[in-house]
Amino acid sequence: MIKKKKYIKFILLAFILLNVRAFAEDNHHEHEDKQSQKASKNESIKAHQHGVGILNIAQENNKLIFEFELPGFDIVGFEYKAKKKEDIKKVKQAIKVLSDFSNMISLPINAKCEISYSNADLIIAGTHAEFFSKYILNCTNIIEINKIQINYFNSFKNSKKLNVNLVTNNKQEAFSIDKLKDTLNVKGYFIK
Numbered sequence: 001m002i003k004k005k006k007y008i009k010f011i012l013l014a015f016i017l018l019n020v021r022a023f024a025e026d027n028h029h030e031h032e033d034k035q036s037q038k039a040s041k042n043e044s045i046k047a048h049q050h051g052v053g054i055l056n057i058a059q060e061n062n063k064l065i066f067e068f069e070l071p072g073f074d075i076v077g078f079e080y081k082a083k084k085k086e087d088i089k090k091v092k093q094a095i096k097v098l099s100d101f102s103n104m105i106s107l108p109i110n111a112k113c114e115i116s117y118s119n120a121d122l123i124i125a126g127t128h129a130e131f132f133s134k135y136i137l138n139c140t141n142i143i144e145i146n147k148i149q150i151n152y153f154n155s156f157k158n159s160k161k162l163n164v165n166l167v168t169n170n171k172q173e174a175f176s177i178d179k180l181k182d183t184l185n186v187k188g189y190f191i192k
């Protein structure tokens with residue numbers, strides 16, 4: 001019975017996600033430039049909605065992978081290729097802030113997580129741009145992660161909302177969070 005309920009919940013979630021995607025695409029200015037249709041990363045740029053970023057979190061045993069996909073608008077306030085000095089400065093500063101995991105997320109100290117990889121990039125396609133950042137951490141005590149504090153909203157004033165996809169060893173869940181609700185409660189989500 002419980003299994004069936006979960007299944008229905010999943011179907012419902014998939015349906016909602018599909019609708020959200022359709023909504024985002026309907027409301028977004030389409031681009032005809034061929035380059036933006038090539039790479040899959042650029043596909044996501046085509047579908048993004050200003051004010052809404054994506055955060056993917058994946059557990060691989062003791063390893064945690066965080067990936068942000070953020071509309072340029074939410075990070076620097078524009079999405080054209082920076083040419084003016086002050087715009088170039090804004091992009092450089094944003095990459096610097098994004099490159100530091102602690103500006104984006106805080107994990108419980110007890111989990112003993114150490115960062116092993118961090119990268120931030122800007123990708124421009126047509127009239128749109130997205131910042132991508134990725135972090136890999138190794139946690140000696142991953143089971144101690146009962147909440148994930150999102151610092152991103154404080155680091156970038158234009159940011160509004162994040163759609164979070166979390167996949168752990170035993171669970172898969174989607175969250176929607178914003179400035180007012182910036183912590184994920186994940187008690188019981190992380191097992192070894």
Ligand SMILES: [Zn+2]
Binds near residue numbers: 127
């Ligand atoms: Zn855009």
